[in-house]
Amino acid sequence: MKKETKTIIITGASSGIGRETAFKLAKEGHKVFAGVRKKIDKDELEKLNPNITAVYIDVTNPSSIDKAFWFIIKKADKIDVLINNAGIAVAGAVEFLPIKKIKEQFDVNTFGALQVAQKFMPFLKNGLIINISSMASYGIFPFIAPYCASKRAMDILFNSLLIENKDNIKVVSVKPESIKTPIWNKSVNSAKKTFDLLNEASKNKYKKEFSYLEKNALKNNNSAKEISEVAELIIKIINSKNPKCSYNLGKTALFAQIISLLPDFIVNYFIKLKLSKI
Template sequence: MVTGASTGIGRACVADLVRAGFHVWAAVRRTEDEESLLREHPDGVSVVRMDLTDEASVRAAGKVVCAAGPLHGLVNNAGVALAGPLEYLPIEVFRRQIEINLTGQLIVTQSVSPALRQAAESGDDPRIVMVGSIGGRIAGPMLGPYHAAKFGLAGLSDSLRAELAPFGIAVILVEPGTIATPIWETGRAAADELVKQLPAEADRYAEQIRKTRANAVKSGETGISPYHVSLVIVKALTAAKPRPRQLVGRDAKIAALLARFLPYPLLYRVTAAKKAVKRAG
């Protein structure tokens, strides 16, 4: 089962899993995405509809999946990136970020766990793959909601791994760097709408917002293909002994080294926003 299967990493993952011989439960929100996936993979995909902010829809989809029998793997991929200055961020925006990128991942996992347990009890080696981010190891300005969710997902994955180990269900956290996916465009559009809701005092963050918007555009254009991540996910689902945490992308590996080895004062200096320079005239 792959959540967030409509675009980006999720869409690539569905295609690669079908090519690898799996029948995939693809979870999407919209009718057009369901129809597109069924056209593309008429014999390899079954689609379930869910919205991670609607617990009832997730539980209902889980019942459908569990009723079909054992499940070899769950790929918790769905997510959004919401940006804004934490000092003025509307709390409903922060809650939405956590609900989708963290709480929703647990609800999906709970909903299909009977099928994963059934697979383990029948002699299979089921896995849960959490799609995290290097943003769950190192944090910077304006993406506080996203970082909070991804740091939380790392902790959630570690606890799930520890709890499920006795039952033969592995948990793998995949941590990509910058990937060229629609999440950057949708996140930028959401940020543009959020800026309209901010009080006048938030103008002091204008330069940080501008740089974050520019970085989002650049990431969407220059990030590596979602298929690089998909290949790692498929391997995590099929390898005999997958590594519990897997970085994807050169930038992710460099950032992970910085997060691990730089002294905290220096790390904070590197990631801190720079003071805007006032121009004369």
């Protein structure tokens, strides 16, 4: 039996999970509108498969979302799936992180995703929104608290959207453990810039933790899962008649969920113990 061809929008398709997912969905025959921010990414993506149309979307810029909206609805009568994938990871010690950086984190991962969803919802009736959240949404990871909080906030807002909306729009949160993508290098580079601006006393306070964060990000990236695993899970969700509200990807994500169910003082005790040994 011939598979149904769907119209799918995915944000943040220039690299990592977004690029791989756009490619795999297009290969399955779906019509994919892939969000990018640079001409070079547009050209490269469109070369991958004729089913991909790259669209400029900066999720923090309402006028770019508006332009993308008109561009897409002129080309498609309906939208079946919106994948909120665009994301950044702001890392560092909460004590010294500039509020501007924390706002930037929420602007992309939380408000950006919601802004795109609100714009496209009138065309998503009976459709599906898939959010690329993270196991960080379980909130137990120090020194990437802005990232954890942004994903948790996204999950809470979109879960309400699922309950409240009257257009039968399903909402699914995908929570992967570490995946091999450029996000962690970008995050460390940005955290390093912020760290370098601190005075010596502040630097000394968190020097050990910063160097652990740096090493851990690189180590995580080497041992992380492949992007294809996320893309395959997304395809499974799209093909499922009744997808669940939330999917963990990987044993570490499941472990993070279980740990997050324990009382805070127990979780904090063990995390502090681990940090004291770095």
